[in-house]
Amino acid sequence: MIAVDGFSSCGKSTFAKEIAARLGYIFIDTGAMYRAVTLCGLRAGVVSARGIDREGLVALLDRIDISFRFNSERGASDIYVNGECVEREIRSIEVSGCVSAVSSVAEVRSRLVALQQQMGKNKGIVMDGRDIGTVVFPDAELKIFMTADPMVRARRRYDELRAKGEEISMEEVEENIRSRDIADQTRAISPLRKAEDAVVLDNSRMTVADQMEWVLERLRKMGVCE
């Protein structure tokens, strides 16, 4: 079990996906699960930029069935809600603006954590998120805590969104990252923090290849790969 936690837009998913491909493990993006619940909340009118109808959101949870299906074209899994692929919709700035609030609701967290533990019970998993090494799999064999300069993260996220055709300014992206950093670190339940036994990876000035070299060295020492 490899846990990859860290700040927003650090490239956790890209990195975790690469590790999984290299080892033949399954990659699970838990941020996508919080985003999927947020999307459902927005569609049902119980989540908006003005706030959350907490009771309505909790009632909705029983009607949300989340699953992942491998997409061979992308070489990664797409997320589905009640049979609908929402991989694209969950990455919008509207969802990004509300997901921190949704992910601070206790019932949302307990539901998704239970699902993540179920998905990871047979191991051979690389899971990325905020609380994987601290709450979901505190016994993970390798825990990585990722960080990068906020300006570097904003630039990466901006480029990604613009490439997808989103009309957004650099200022909006910076503000979104800043507010999510604060919300993720200060929420009452399972705040983002480094597990004591996690190794820190600051990738501000590293390519994906550099990061792979860094992790493969560790995995070799652990006897997980050659």
Ligand code: DC
């Ligand atoms: O990794 P991401 O940016 O797609 O995550 C979206 C949001 O979900 C993020 O603002 C915090 C929340 N999240 C969380 O609270 N716990 C996780 N394990 C993963 C994500």
